[in-house]
Amino acid sequence: MTVYLDCNATSPVTPDVAKIVMRYMTEEYGNAGSRTHEFGAVAKQAVEKARGQVASLVLADKSDVYFTSGATESNNLAILGLVPYAEKTGRKHIITTPIEHKAVLEPIEQLAARGFEVTYLPVDETGMVKAEDLQRALRDDTLLVSVMHINNETGSIQPIAALCEVLASHDAFFHVDAAQSFGKYSAVLANSRIDMLSISGHKMYAPKGIGALLLRRRGYARAPLAPLMFGGGQERGLRPGTLPVALIAGLGQACEEASHEQASRQAYCEAIKQQLREALLPLGCVENGQNTASHVLNISIPGVNSEAALVGLKRLVAISNGSACTSQSYTPSHVLTAMGLDEERIEGAIRISWCHMTKDIPLAEVIDSIKKLL
Template sequence: MTVYLDYSATTPVLPEVADLVHNVMLEEYGNAGSRTHEYGLNAKRMVEFARTQVATVVNADKTEVIFTSGATESNNIVILGLREFAEKTNKKHIITSKIEHKAILEPVNYLEQQGFDVTYLDVTPDGQINIEQLKASLRDDTVLVSIMHINNETGVIQPINEICHILSVHNAYFHVDAAQSFGKYPFDLENKRIDFISISGHKIYAPKGVGALIMRRRGYTKSPLVPIYYGGGQEKGLRPGTLATPLVAGLGLACEIATKNSSEWIKEVAVLKYEFTAMITELGAVINGTNTSPYVLNFSIPGINSEAAIVQLKGIIAVSNGSACTSNSYTPSHVLVAMGIDEERINGAIRVSFGACTKKIPYRDIQNQLKKLL
């Protein structure tokens, strides 16, 4: 049986989460917006309980959580939802990095086409953003800084607390795409200087199609976001449409489970990553990125093309050679390009990502198959 090692793309749904989703779909099928009968009221209670479960992960208030379809939608709500405020206040400068997910880069690029000024921070060969460049790039008209927590391709952890410190004397809104860290790597996201946090359920053992946006208040001041589409006014008017109560409940339970188990998960995947690194090091592998998440390992083996390796390993392990959102484009990874990695090494880059359900990896079989390509 193939061992799944592509948790950065998506995670399996935990059995208890799947059971809850199934039960809600069949037994508690009310609309949370229908408050004239018990079915709707029960659905509303489940949604509000899930809101608390999500908020608890980063010590936020439940009123600061809105549910979305995932991090991509959350990212768009933040970036495009700030446009009206930015134009009214004449603050049309955005800072992001060259290694962000396309769910950040594409809406930012859209605003750039609409007259916004965007600074794309460089990264070091290790995959870290250039902090000094961030400091130098801040302007009076900077409205938003958007930096991901953990990179989805390399697993490089960005210095979120350091960024928060830099922004402590600036009014720019700070947004963190935490799709790869929320609930699994419980560090830094509790920092109150982070205004917006985007998350996806399917990265944290919940179903696909559900996520959340955490919008922290500044004192008693709410964020100036406006909706990017209309029709119903649900979720504080920012995300209209009937909530998928079963998925929301599943996300809430997944967050509660993660809160209880993240420390143990980190220990377990760290061992797997260490063992996997030792195995590929014997083959001359080069690791792409430093200060990385224990869940992610990106490497290149000189002389081995990633496509050939993935085919060779078919039936043994399931891995990838880049972001699941762009893997069909057959273009070089913009993340690795930004890191200044040469073309041959990029073409050989393989991403292995571990998770709470990973138990046993066939290291010897993997090594033997890769040796055939050398």
């Protein structure tokens, strides 16, 4: 049986998440917008309970949570939703990094085509940005700073707390794509200087198709986002559409579980990481990225092409050589390219990602298969 090691692409759901999703699909299937009967009331209660469960992970207020279809939509809403405000105020400078997910880079590219100016903070072989570079890049007309927390390809953890310190004396809106960290490394995300936080359910053991944008108040006001869609008025007019109650309840359950299990899950994942390192290091592999999360390892093995490795290992383990969103194309990783890695190292890069439910990795067979490619 193939062991799944691509949790950064999507995670399995936990048993209790699956149960609650099925409950709200087959038993309590009312529309949260229906006010005239008990089915609607029960659905609305489930949504509001989940809203509180999501918020509590980062010490936010439940009113800060706006449900979306996932982090891609949340990112688009956080970035493109600022356009009317930017045009009104004349603040059209954006700061981001070249290693963001395409769900951040491509909306920003759209704004650049409309006359916005974009500064990309540099990264080096570590895969990390520096707070001092953000300090130098800030301008009076800086509207938005958007930096992911944990990189989806390398697992490098960005210095979010240090970036918050830099922004303490500036009024730019700070957006963090927390798709890979929410529910896993949540403590730093409780920093009140983070104005907008993008959340993805299917990266943290909830279903696909659900996520959230968390909008904190700074003083008395939230980031002045305009909706990107219209019709219905749900989510206080910011994100219309019938709420997927079952998926929302599943996300809430996943957050509830994470609130109790983050530390033990992280320790379990770190133990797997050490096993992988010990097995792979003798092959001469090099790690891509530093300060990486416990659930991901990006490596390059000299002399081994990643495509050949994926084919050779597919009966043993399910792994990848980059983001699932771009896996259909064989263009070099924009993340590893931005880090300045050489062509051979990029072409040989393999991403291995796991979770607390990962069991029985056939390490001996994996190593034997890789050796045949050398």
